[in-house]
Amino acid sequence: MPGTTPPLGGRHVATGHEVLAAVLQVRDGRLRVLAWQRGIAPDEGRWALPGGHLRDDEDVEESVRRQLAEKVDLSDVAHVEQLGVFSAPHRVPDARIVATAFLGLVPSDADPAVPDDTAWQPVDALPPTAFDHAAIVDDALDRLRAKLSYTNIGFALAPAEFTVSALREIYAGALGHPVSATNLQRVLTRRGQLEPTGAVSPPGPAGGRPAALFRFTRRTLRVTDAFAVLRPPGEVGRAVVP
């Protein structure tokens, strides 16, 4: 179908495809994104998302996992999904690079070692970012917040076991506004996302009743049931969706 690479226009000198990942985690109550500070021009000193060139023998999912492994322990990344393509002709200067952006989620109890130039930056107070990476972070935020309401994606932000209070803090941090613990527990339980482990967590230094521990029933993405009107008769639950 297609021929060879189209001729470069204007001042383009390089062509290619890269992958980029906005890896999010709730740390001390704030939603943060993994970023590294560029040491060379262009955009020296600015903060960039992890990523790099797509190789010829891998698809974009393999590529983003390979490149993420250079910054964090991949086993700490609980969920990865494609956000979309960023392809404005001059999104990086002096080159024609199309980027596939990803959303990655890390449970709040994970603390992977990161390189010296890499840090968790708060999404509501991002330092100056490189290229169009701020727009990618925005898309990641929108996607996460939307999916928190109609999928079980919270499993990727929460530890394997947690108290309702801890989960409330995670949701509040991710959504950026206060969340009712009582209602959160009831809604997620009713949706079949949450189940008690049976164990309890010891109370904090200030005392208080020991909190029951919960876990997510599934640790793979699943969208919440739609209304019966729009659902094939007799079915419950649905497959994975972007």
Next chain:
Amino acid sequence: MPGTTPPLGGRHVATGHEVLAAVLQVRDGRLRVLAWQRGIAPDEGRWALPGGHLRDDEDVEESVRRQLAEKVDLSDVAHVEQLGVFSAPHRVPDARIVATAFLGLVPSDADPAVPDDTAWQPVDALPPTAFDHAAIVDDALDRLRAKLSYTNIGFALAPAEFTVSALREIYAGALGHPVSATNLQRVLTRRGQLEPTGAVSPPGPAGGRPAALFRFTRRTLRVTDAFAVLRPPGEVGRAVVP
């Protein structure tokens, strides 16, 4: 950041980026996809999605609109959104072509002229498809059906004005299962998606009460309200989401 195009591996002879669109429409009660029959190898005779090479001076959205315009009247396409990247190394033979796939939606009353090699194929009985285009159609179906339940995306499948019965037929065709007209009307009205125009439609040949005409209140994508638990206090509605 990136250098030049990485060396081609194996038997790859061409590199590039293409866009592809799965354009869906409900015709005579069935969901169909716009496809054209390839006249040349590879995959000669098989049915392919509209699309083509990404140019150097356009982003993928501009590109898909440009290429779609070669097959149908663009003004009939009520909604276009990105599905994702298809990038398996050998998804097309003897070349390394990464594809950005799109979902397009055409209202059921539109009947755009199409080229001779192009036709609306039923998605539940697709003829043999070229390359990985069947997988793209599957993704488009999943995306559409999921969004019908938590967004107002139905506006892009429905005419400007319609009866509840006509809307029921559209939803049933798109979802692939029967839908209750009464419940559909009530649910969509309650969500603020539907409003009566005041006019009525003349009854069919068999008589019957004239049906009231309705329209969608918004003709841009909007996700349905989440539960108050997960919503910033006082807000209603939310922004656009993939």
Next chain:
DNA sequence: TCCTGTTTTCGCCTATCAATCGAAAACGTG
């Protein structure tokens, strides 16, 4: 030991909403 402060859990109440059913309205046909 008892009291106080803290944190979590549970139950109750209310309002809202989905789903279903059935009756009535509005039309064409014989």
Next chain:
DNA sequence: CACGTTTTCGATTGATAGGCGAAAACAGGA
């Protein structure tokens, strides 16, 4: 003018989200 057809509307039932407050379970200090 009666009958079949199609749509619309109202009433009822059942389920669930949201909010509030009481009770349970713990630590620490008097």
